[in-house]
Amino acid sequence: MGKLLLVGCGKMGGAMLDGWLARGLVAADIVVAEPVEAIRPRHAGVRVVSSSTEMTETPEIVVLAVKPQSMDETLIDLRRFAGQGSVFLSIAAGKTLGYFAARLGHSAKIVRSMPNTPAAVRQGITVATAAASVTAAEKKRCHELLEAVGQVLWADDEALLDPVTALSGSGPAYVFLLVEAMAAAGEKAGLPADMAMQLARATVAGSGELLRQSKEPASQLRVNVTSPGGTTAAALQVLMAKDGIQPVFDKALAAASHRSKELAG
DSSP states (O other): OOOEEEEOOSHHHHHHHHHHHHTTOOGGGEEEEOSOGGGOOOOTTOEEESSGGGOOSOOSEEEEOSOGGGHHHHHHHHHHHHTTTOEEEEOOTTOOHHHHHHHHOTTOEEEEEEOOGGGGGTOEEEEEEEOTTSOHHHHHHHHHHHHTTEEEEEOSOGGGHHHHIIIIISHHHHHHHHHHHHHHHHHHTTOOHHHHHHHHHHHHHHHHHHHHHOSSOHHHHHHHHOOTTSHHHHHHHHHTSTTSHHHHHHHHHHHHHHHHHHHHO
């Protein structure tokens, strides 16, 4: 792989950088453009600049890890690389292929992706889609970069990125809310607050790891926990009722997907 320019080194950008280095990417091949000194990486061999304007070489891939609201300004300098064949890999929510084409040129090589925050512990999942100008080899390189922080899926239809954002991009927040709700319910049932939270965190984290390692579908794992007429069955009668958890999730994901479309313009 040629030079790699990482623009933005916040939580997601930093997680990706750590993953690349852990997988053996040569530090000297990475340039990080990050204006905020407090979050600039300190990895040996990685070149760090305050702005992409200091990058004189043409990078093979430019990874855009800045906040969506900063993207317009960020792309002003980076446009020069589009005409030189660089591939632009974006992890910014809501910024479409069309958005980038309008600012980088319609022949620019653009890959749009939606990772999620478990990337910080290399357990993320990302869905990506590519412009027609991106070659199979270039998609493979982008796949390898994204895979450093978790699983990677590809979508031919960019419209799928809106429900993807609703499900997996925003999904970690739903899981954390579940932990909060379980702990609050445990406290109301009489448990000390700290014990309720510890039980909820460990239960969700352990269940997630069981789900990751098991070859059985989630539905079967649920059945495995549920004894007929037992305590779990009693709780599931509430959660799986017509007014239970499913319609709530349906409405939540529909709202998130709609908002993703609005942000994309």
